Amino acid sequence: xxxxxxxxxxxxxxxxxxxxxxxxxxxxxxxxxxxxxxxxxxxxxxxxxxxxxxxxxxxxxxxxxxxxxxxxxxxxxxxxxxxxxxxxxxxxx
Numbered sequence: 001x002x003x004x005x006x007x008x009x010x011x012x013x014x015x016x017x018x019x020x021x022x023x024x025x026x027x028x029x030x031x032x033x034x035x036x037x038x039x040x041x042x043x044x045x046x047x048x049x050x051x052x053x054x055x056x057x058x059x060x061x062x063x064x065x066x067x068x069x070x071x072x073x074x075x076x077x078x079x080x081x082x083x084x085x086x087x088x089x090x091x092x093x
Contacts, residue, residue, distance in 0.1 A: 007065070012062065012065060013061065013062075015047060015050060015052070016045070016052045016054075016061070016062040016065075017060075018047055019045035019046065019047035019050070019052050020045050020052075020054075022047070023045040023046050023047045024046045024047065024048075025044075025045075025046045026043075026044070026045045026046070027043070027044065028041050028042065028043055028044070028057075029041070029042060029044045029053075030042075031053060042054065042055065042056075042063065043055075043056055043057045043059070049067065049068045049069050050065060050066070050067055050068065051065070051066040051068055052064070052065055052066075053065075053066075
């Protein structure tokens with residue numbers, strides 16, 4: 001049975017501040033945008049089962065929150081960099 005979780009803006013801001021200071025993992029990851037399916041680098045902070053992402057490391061407010069309850073992670077290899085230039089790399093994406 002799935003439990004519902006309620007967060008208000010105050011909870012989110014508090015937990016994101018804790019995650020930025022005490023989170024299990026913090027750093028940059030690539031995130032695929034919904035609008036044009038491009039990849040952009042965002043600063044992420046993991047705290048317990050909540051993953052916050054920010055526009056950059058200095059951002060005070062999270063740009064988004066992922067609740068990771070019941071999720072699994074899988075490591076994928078990085079795309080190969082083409083020796084023929086940027087055009088070939090963009091065709092892979």
